Amino acid sequence: MATTPRQWLKRLRDANLIPNKPSLSAPPAIAHNGQGAFIPPLHSLHITYAKYTLGRGGNSKGVTSYILSNYLAVFARDHPYIAISVSPALKPTVTATYMNQQSATVDLAGMQPDEVRKTLKRLAEVQSPHSLLKGSRYPVPVLSGKRKSDAAPQWNPLTAPESQTYRP
Secondary structure: OOOOHHHHHHHHHHOOOOOOOOOOOOOOOOOOOOOOOOOOOEEEEEEEEEHHHOOOOHHHHHHHHHHHOOHHHHHHHHOOOOEEEEEEEOOOEEEEEEOOOOEEEEEOOOOOHHHHHHHHHHHHHOOOHHHHHOOOOOOOOOOOOOOHHHOOOOOOOOOOOHHHOOOO
């Protein structure tokens, strides 16, 4: 006589190999102050291209070839949490909207498809539009003086001259 799955489960429960009452829900997740939760900083990308120059080249040629090729589909597949929209406009741009409701607009005129890919990747990797300034041709100033000697070093009592230290 063949044994049914219910009979096998009964035998396993009788032998205390599985619990009598199976749990239907997983135990609640423990919050670790946001650690482990993936919250992407980039919310959406809006790509525009110049429709009137579509067949004639122009400054939107690299953007349209990027859109018509498989590159945009690969980017969307690699970043499923980013809402991507494409629409015609007067000039090719990409507008990135971040979770803190700040946005960054980059002009894509005259770029090749590889440059467009690098720009979209950089927009997806930064935390906010202010992070785009780091490493660009407009660096964030650290010192307010014009020369290095204008910045005062940190004072240390062990290496300071006698005139700057107090001895009772």
